[in-house]
Amino acid sequence: MPSNKPEFFETLLLKGGTVVDPSSNRNEKADIIVDGDTIRQVGTIDASSFSGKVIDCTGKTIIPGLMDMHVHLREPGEEHKETVESGLRAAMNGGFTAVCSMPNTKPAIDSLSQIELLRKLSGGMLTDLHPIAAVTKGREGKELTEMGELAAAGAVGFSDDGSPVLNSGLMRNAMEYAAMVGRCVIDHCEDPDLAGGGHMNESLQSTYAGLKAIPSISEAVQVARDVLISEYTGCPVHIAHVSTEESVRIIRNAKARKIAVTAETCPHYLVLTDEAVRTYDTNYKMNPPLRSAKDQAALIAGLKDGTIDVIASDHAPHHADDKDLEFSAAAFGIVGLETSLGIVLTELMGNHQFSLVQIIELMSANPRRITRVPAISIQQDQTASLTILDLGMKWTVDSAAFMSRSVNTPFNGRELSGGAWGVVNNHQVFVK
Amino acid sequence: MKITLTHLLGLEGVSKQDITTILDTADTFKNVLKRPIPKVPTMKGKTIVNLFFEPSTRTRFSFELAEKRLSADTVNFSASSSSVLKGETLKDTIKNIEAMRIDFVVMRHGAPGSAKYLSECVNASVINAGDGAHEHPTQGLLDMMTIREKVGRIEGLNVTIIGDIKHSRVARSNIHGLISMGAHVGVCGPATLLPRDIRELGVTVYPSLEDALADSDVINVLRIQLERQKGGQFPSLREYRTLFGITGERLQHAKKGITVLHPGPMNRGVEIDSDVADGNASVILDQVTNGLAVRMAVLYLLAGGRSKMEGDSNAQ
Ligand SMILES: [Zn+2]
Numbered sequence: 001m002p003s004n005k006p007e008f009f010e011t012l013l014l015k016g017g018t019v020v021d022p023s024s025n026r027n028e029k030a031d032i033i034v035d036g037d038t039i040r041q042v043g044t045i046d047a048s049s050f051s052g053k054v055i056d057c058t059g060k061t062i063i064p065g066l067m068d069m070h071v072h073l074r075e076p077g078e079e080h081k082e083t084v085e086s087g088l089r090a091a092m093n094g095g096f097t098a099v100c101s102m103p104n105t106k107p108a109i110d111s112l113s114q115i116e117l118l119r120k121l122s123g124g125m126l127t128d129l130h131p132i133a134a135v136t137k138g139r140e141g142k143e144l145t146e147m148g149e150l151a152a153a154g155a156v157g158f159s160d161d162g163s164p165v166l167n168s169g170l171m172r173n174a175m176e177y178a179a180m181v182g183r184c185v186i187d188h189c190e191d192p193d194l195a196g197g198g199h200m201n202e203s204l205q206s207t208y209a210g211l212k213a214i215p216s217i218s219e220a221v222q223v224a225r226d227v228l229i230s231e232y233t234g235c236p237v238h239i240a241h242v243s244t245e246e247s248v249r250i251i252r253n254a255k256a257r258k259i260a261v262t263a264e265t266c267p268h269y270l271v272l273t274d275e276a277v278r279t280y281d282t283n284y285k286m287n288p289p290l291r292s293a294k295d296q297a298a299l300i301a302g303l304k305d306g307t308i309d310v311i312a313s314d315h316a317p318h319h320a321d322d323k324d325l326e327f328s329a330a331a332f333g334i335v336g337l338e339t340s341l342g343i344v345l346t347e348l349m350g351n352h353q354f355s356l357v358q359i360i361e362l363m364s365a366n367p368r369r370i371t372r373v374p375a376i377s378i379q380q381d382q383t384a385s386l387t388i389l390d391l392g393m394k395w396t397v398d399s400a401a402f403m404s405r406s407v408n409t410p411f412n413g414r415e416l417s418g419g420a421w422g423v424v425n426n427h428q429v430f431v432k
Numbered sequence: 433m434k435i436t437l438t439h440l441l442g443l444e445g446v447s448k449q450d451i452t453t454i455l456d457t458a459d460t461f462k463n464v465l466k467r468p469i470p471k472v473p474t475m476k477g478k479t480i481v482n483l484f485f486e487p488s489t490r491t492r493f494s495f496e497l498a499e500k501r502l503s504a505d506t507v508n509f510s511a512s513s514s515s516v517l518k519g520e521t522l523k524d525t526i527k528n529i530e531a532m533r534i535d536f537v538v539m540r541h542g543a544p545g546s547a548k549y550l551s552e553c554v555n556a557s558v559i560n561a562g563d564g565a566h567e568h569p570t571q572g573l574l575d576m577m578t579i580r581e582k583v584g585r586i587e588g589l590n591v592t593i594i595g596d597i598k599h600s601r602v603a604r605s606n607i608h609g610l611i612s613m614g615a616h617v618g619v620c621g622p623a624t625l626l627p628r629d630i631r632e633l634g635v636t637v638y639p640s641l642e643d644a645l646a647d648s649d650v651i652n653v654l655r656i657q658l659e660r661q662k663g664g665q666f667p668s669l670r671e672y673r674t675l676f677g678i679t680g681e682r683l684q685h686a687k688k689g690i691t692v693l694h695p696g697p698m699n700r701g702v703e704i705d706s707d708v709a710d711g712n713a714s715v716i717l718d719q720v721t722n723g724l725a726v727r728m729a730v731l732y733l734l735a736g737g738r739s740k741m742e743g744d745s746n747a748q
Contacts (some may be wrong), residue, residue, distance in 0.1 A: 153488060204629035208444065210544035210566030213628065280545030326522055326543035328564070 004089060004403055006126040006423075006430035011035050011052030013045060014424070017062045017388065022357045023365065023377040032062065034384040036427050041380060046185065055431060057388060060421055062150040063360050064376035065097030065385030069367035070161070070186075070240055070264060070312035071337060073099075073129075076114075077106025082405050084121035084129065084318040087337070090315070090404035091127040092430050094337040095420025097385040098128040099315075099370060103139070104162035110134040111147045115153045128385075130156040130373055135165055135174045135185060144170075144177060151181040156371035159186035161240055164222055165381040166192070172229050179235035182372060186238040186264075189222035189247070190288070199328050201274040201289040209278055211327060220246035227261050236260040238370055241314050243269050243288035245298035252307040262370050264310035265299050267336060267343040272410060282323045282330035283410040286316065300352055309366040313340040317406030338402050339411045345391065345418035356391075364427050388422035388431065395419055433457055439551045439558040442567035443609040451613060455577050455593045457706050457729035458722065465501070465725060474732055475504035480536040481529060484510040484561070485521065488540055490696060490720075491561050491571075495538050504536075522546060526553045536731065539563075559736045565599045570730060571695055572605030574723040576613060578715050579650050582721070583717035587614035590687075592636075592644045594676060595654030596625040597702055602695045606652055607633055620644040621654075621676060624665045641676055645686035652693040653678050656703050669702050680707035691715055 019030040019042065031045040033052075044171040047054055082090075084101075091099045101118065103109030108311065109118065109348035115131055122129035133155035137143045139162065147158060158178050165187060178185050195218040200206050202213030223239055227250055230237045242248060242265045254261045268286065274292050276284045284290060302308040316333025323330050330334040348354035364387075368375050376385045397414045401408035422431030435450040443451070464472055480499050484492050487510075499506045511521050522541060529537060529555065537554060539547055547560035547567075551678040562568040580586050591610050597603045597619045610617045611634055619630060620638040631637055636645035645651065656672055666672055683690065692704075692713045700706050709716055 179721065202628045204632045207627040207629055208604075210564055210601060213627075280548055324523070326546040326549050328540070328543045328545075329522075 001296055004093070006428040007107035008428055009053045012052045012424065012429055013047060013050050013052060014057045014062060014386070014388070015045070015047055017053055017057030017060045019062045019378055020356050020360070021064055021378040022360055023375060025381050026378060032378070032386070034424060036385055039378065039380055039382050039384045042378060050426065052430070055108060055422070055429065059390070061356070061391055062378070062390040063356070063387050063389060064364045064378060065423065065425055066095050066341065066363045066387045067098040067100070067367045067373065068096050068313050068337060068340065069100040069310060069371055071315040072104065072317065072333070072367040073101045073177055074105060075318055076117065080405070081319050084118060084345045085125065086403060086405045087315070087317070088122060088125040088127040088400060090335070090337040092423055093403045093420070094339070095341045095387045095389070095423060096127055096337065097387060097423050097425040098130060098373065100130045100132050100156055100264060100367070102159060102161040103132055103134040108134045108139045110137050110139070112146070112149055112153050115150060115155060116290055119154060121148055121346050121360045126423060126430055128425065130154070130371060132157045132159050132186060134158065135160045137169070139163060141166055141170065144174060147177050147183065148181045151183050155183070157183050157186050157238070159240065161186065161188045164188050164190045168225060168229065171226070172233060175229055175235040175374065176233050179233070184236040184238050184370065186240050187222065188240050188277065189219050189226065191218045191221050194218035194221065199285065199289070200277045201291045203274055203292050205274040205278060205315060209280070211277070216244035216246055216291060216295065219244050219288055220250060223247040223250050227251070227259055230260045230261050231257070234260065234314065236262065239263040241266050241288055241312070242299065242302070242308060243291050245295045248298045248302040248307055252302065254306070255307060262309045262366070263420045264312045265303065265306065265308050266312060266314045268334060269299055270294060271343055271347050276410065280323060280409070282327055283334060283408055285327060285330050285332055286314070286334050287332040303348070303362065304352070304354070309362070309370065311340070311344055311362045312367065313337055317404055318408045319406065323408050333408070335402065335404050335406050335409050338404060339397055339409060342395065342397070343411070346416045370384070377415065384424055386424040387420060388424070389418065390421035391418045393417070393419055393421070425430050433733065434736055440569050440730055440734065441547045441558065441560045443552060443569045443572045443605045443612065444567065446609070446612060448612050448614070450467060451573070451576065451609060454726065454729050454733060455571055455580060457733055458573070458577050458725040461732070462722065462725040465672045465721070471501050471503060473503045475499070475502040475735055478504045478535045478735060479644065480504050480506045480538060480731070481534050482508045483525065483539040485539070485541040486562070488562070490538065494723045495561060495727050498724050498731060501630070501724070501727055502731055504731070520725055522549070526550060529554055529556070536734070548555055559730060559734070562601050563690065565601055567605045567606070568601040569605050570723065570727055571602050572609040574719055574726040575606055575652060575693055575695070576609055577722045577726055578693060578719050579691065582715050583649060586610065589615045589649040590618060590647050591615045591650040591652065592618035592638065592648040593652045593654065594620045594641070594678070595646065595656055596660060597621050597630065597654070597659070598625045599631065599660070600625045600654050602654060607635055618644055618648065622666045622672070625660065627718070639737050641682070642685065645682060645690070648687055648690060650693065651678070653704050655694065655697065655699060665669040673702050677703055677705065679705045680711065683708055683713060693719060695719070
């Protein structure tokens with residue numbers, strides 16, 4: 001029975017792996033010695049003179065630690081769905097050495113004491129927690145939070161995720177103020193009037209299903225607004241969970257005009273479409289909803305040409321009582337931390353010829369750049385934050401083996417190719 | 433006669449063969465209903481629960497009467513959706529049904545897909561009596577029975593559904609059933625009340641009512657809900673009547689011999705005028721009679737399918 005706890009070490013030798021790291025231009029077989037939380041040596045190392053813990057990494061690939069910049073950890077307030085501890089363990093199991101938690105907890109993360117609570121709850125865990133704080137107090141869309149102090153205390157971005165910042169004047173102020181304190185606003189783009197209380201994408205599939213539907217433009221009109229505010233103010237904005245072709249097109253045009261917009265999408269949009277909703281299986285219900293094949297192709301093209309910077313899971317744990325319902329009554333969201341990497345490797349590397357370096361940009365380097373979390377480089381004297389991949393591993397998703405407290409995944413039983421084999425961070429190592 | 437279904441959740445995907453069997457069986461039951469004692473012992477000992485989460489006088493009355501005419505034991509459950517949270521009610525109710533020995537559940541519920549959800553949770557045969565804007569299969573069947581009875585066939589006919597297609601389960605069941613039976617289906621209504629990509633279902637969209645009426649052998653006029661106007665989806669009942677109301681005057685320019693259906697209840701003077709509803713082209717009262725016969729046929733045939741299945745499992 002494999003342990004679900006990481007092991008602390010003083011010195012660690014990762015022997016025989018292949019190191020791939022675009023920041024140090026490395027793609028070669030190399031051993032790594034880690035001293036506490038620092039890389040002491042990278043190269044060919046004689047194991048006989050080493051007295052610490054040795055892990056045989058033959059056949060494995062070592063890359064800079066992955067970071068998921070959009071997860072919901074539910075604590076405080078809904079600990080029956082997820083806690084900081086269970087969520088960070090799920091992240092570790094999924095190959096992440098860092099996550100950014102969204103502030104739509106109960107209460108919202110909008111004050112120094114809430115940031116302090118998260119810092120305490122995440123202390124000593126293998127996976128780092130970088131909190132994102134709310135844009136507005138209580139996520140009510142009225143008054144700005146104390147962004148300066150929150151940023152100083154560790155908030156790496158600001159978002160009212162779960163809801164958009166609807167008021168355009170307030171959004172302008174939020175972007176300007178956040179930029180002043182060196183952070184960006186992360187917007188959940190959704191026009192609620194266009195979304196109309198819908199439950200799935202508006203398309204032929206919703207015409208079949210008879211469910212209230214959310215048109216793709218409910219997302220894209222807000223993306224266009226954010227781009228315009230960003231252009232006008234010169235301040236950065238990050239678009240969360242992009243799901244539509246129109247949004248990709250708007251962001252691509254904005255980047256061509258050097259507007260400071262960045263964007264993320266999620267693994268489920270890359271492999272599922274709204275056709276799945278015809279089953280009324282509530283594990284296909286999330287917001288934004290699964291879109292059409294045309295949107296899916298646009299997202300993959302957007303990832304390929306750099307329009308979309310980041311893949312994040314939008315990990316959204318829910319209890320069975322919120323999901324085992326008729327579709328329109330069920331909660332939005334699916335867990336993703338423990339399937340994200342496997343899906344990305346299988347789909348983007350396996351089916352769309354992405355390189356591992358591109359995956360590292362999308363899941364490690366870019367999320368860190370956008371949130372101003374220090375970059376990871378596999379070099380001597382740098383921070384040891386490492387993800388160890390088994391690219392040849394064939395495995396089947398088994399939600400019963402998740403470390404998350406919730407199992408609301410549409411991917412249970414899905415066969416994947418490649419995944420996380422281990423992670424190293426904070427004096428700790430976890431291998432399968 | 434047998435059908436391949438164990439539940440009737442919708443008409444999407446139901447074969448021409450099964451629909452024809454149901455309509456033929458319904459014709460037989462219609463003759464039974466003309467007897468001095470219009471009752472058969474076919475479903476003696478079978479227990480049926482009628483679960484209505486939304487108010488419905490007509491459909492519920494029709495099902496109850498069909499069940500009584502077949503000598504089944506019936507239990508009625510109705511929940512006012514305001515008293516309890518909708519999601520909780522369905523789940524909790526299903527748990528109660530599971531604990532009883534029930535052969536059939538007839539359910540109306542506001543959530544699309546709720547009938548399928550129910551069918552996955554219980555052992556009984558489920559008949560969808562309307563699940564939100566998704567389907568209302570017995571209405572589609574009774575409409576087809578009525579068309580076949582009046583015109584003599586369904587195949588090759590131009591049948592146009594008029595009104596709020598977007599929010600209508602009647603429209604969806606009609607579209608799926610009629611296409612399966614070989615009819616040409618059209619829709620006509622305010623642009624705001626047509627669902628996305630409706631043409632991809634294989635239907636013709638008529639921008640003007642005049643064109644629709646000129647082409648159609650049959651029209652099925654849907655009830656317009658005032659709440660759609662409050663939701664900003666059309667300006668007024670007055671304008672709705674002006675643009676889409678079926679009046680006697682308009683019908684004079686329609687295709688010769690046109691047949692008019694309406695699933696009821698009607699807003700007389702809005703989507704349909706009394707001189708049409710009560711006139712020669714109307715088969716609206718036949719729809720009510722046929723609804724009873726169709727529901728008897730569906731229950732009878734699903735019971736047949738089930739007893740066959742039970743026989744199979746005993747044989748192993
Ligand atoms: Zn969101």
